[in-house]
Amino acid sequence: MRVAFLGLGIMGRPMAANLVKAGHEVAVWNRTPGKQVEGARTATTPADAANGAEVVWMCVSDTKAVDSVLFGAGGVNETIGSGAIVVDSSTISPSAELSFAQRLRAKGADLVDAPVTGSKVAAEAGSLIFMVGGDEGVLAKLEPLFKAMGKQVFRMGETSKGQAAKIVMNLQIALIFEGFAEALTLAAKLGVNLETLLPLIQASMVRSGVVEYKAPFILKRDFTPNFPLRLMLKDIRLARDAAKEVRVKLPGLETVEEVYEMAAEEGQEDLDYAATLTLLEKWAGVDVKGAA
Ligand code: NAP
Numbered sequence: 001m002r003v004a005f006l007g008l009g010i011m012g013r014p015m016a017a018n019l020v021k022a023g024h025e026v027a028v029w030n031r032t033p034g035k036q037v038e039g040a041r042t043a044t045t046p047a048d049a050a051n052g053a054e055v056v057w058m059c060v061s062d063t064k065a066v067d068s069v070l071f072g073a074g075g076v077n078e079t080i081g082s083g084a085i086v087v088d089s090s091t092i093s094p095s096a097e098l099s100f101a102q103r104l105r106a107k108g109a110d111l112v113d114a115p116v117t118g119s120k121v122a123a124e125a126g127s128l129i130f131m132v133g134g135d136e137g138v139l140a141k142l143e144p145l146f147k148a149m150g151k152q153v154f155r156m157g158e159t160s161k162g163q164a165a166k167i168v169m170n171l172q173i174a175l176i177f178e179g180f181a182e183a184l185t186l187a188a189k190l191g192v193n194l195e196t197l198l199p200l201i202q203a204s205m206v207r208s209g210v211v212e213y214k215a216p217f218i219l220k221r222d223f224t225p226n227f228p229l230r231l232m233l234k235d236i237r238l239a240r241d242a243a244k245e246v247r248v249k250l251p252g253l254e255t256v257e258e259v260y261e262m263a264a265e266e267g268q269e270d271l272d273y274a275a276t277l278t279l280l281e282k283w284a285g286v287d288v289k290g291a292a
Contacts, residue, residue, distance in 0.1 A: 003026050003057060004055070006058045010228075013035065015123055027049040027053065047076060055084065057086075062234050082107065085110045086112070087142065088113050098160040112134035112139065114131070114132045116129065116150070117129045133159045167238045185286060189284050218277060225270060239253060259279065260273070263279050
């Protein structure tokens with residue numbers, strides 16, 4: 001298929017590379033020039049990339065970025081053809097996604113929201129999990145592309161329901177990780193070290209994929225970003241905003257947001273969100289690794 005891929009960040013670049021590997025004709029574009037994907041044409045603007053594309057796939061930071069890529073100067077809207085499909089793998093506001101879809105529909109194009117879970121490792125391995133919102137007939141056309149980049153596709157409903165599912169997934173990750181980090185901090189203060197506690201956690205009903213994924217990084221004190229703290233904070237805010245729109249109270253997430261805001265103020269924005277542990281350690285005057 002002729003595919004435009006917009007946004008070559010931690011996630012987008014390996015996703016686009018996997019489309020090339022699967023034999024698709026890919027044009028890529030990134031806001032900051034200099035990023036390329038071997039075997040793909042490098043376009044000068046989103047409009048240039050989208051020109052003649054059957055599918056325009058995006059993976060950029062946030063709602064504002066998607067708005068600008070679609071409707072800003074040199075945006076997709078300028079060249080998108082009738083019958084083309086725009087797929088958004090960025091994590092953004094569900095209500096904004098719906099309004100973007102309506103604007104594109106005026107051009108005869110469909111929008112499918114397809115945010116992902118699986119992080120950098122899964123993006124590279126082509127084993128992402130997509131949670132998707134869109135018409136079933138439109139989704140069927142995208143099957144070979146999903147296959148090239150991912151291992152599973154969950155249809156959550158019509159357009160914007162993929163984004164709704166994504167933000168409630170990240171709400172849980174943020175709360176589960178916060179529980180884990182607070183437990184490690186208190187355990188260290190009480191004299192139980194991480195290596196001793198981990199097998200107990202994973203043998204019991206407390207076990208989780210979040211702990212399994214993050215524990216090795218914490219043991220190595222490796223906070224280089226798999227999922228940067230600034231993006232998790234963005235997703236916490238997306239969940240809080242969506243909750244406000246439908247008048248739902250999220251007291252746990254509200255508190256976790258404050259922790260992330262303080263971590264960001266301490267300069268941890270570009271570290272992995274697991275670095276929030278170091279803030280808890282600082283407040284407690286304890287070092288989780290040092291307790292070993
Ligand atoms: P990233 O490495 O920070 O890359 C962000 C991309 O968005 C870059 O290509 C950046 O371009 C582009 N961008 C930012 N603002 C823009 C704007 N105003 N106009 C056009 N392009 C803009 O982020 P990522 O980790 O790939 O994440 C991308 C999306 O996937 C986010 O919504 C994130 O929440 C979601 N996601 C990430 C993960 C993960 O583990 N990393 C997992 C699941 C979902 P420049 O190069 O010019 O800055």
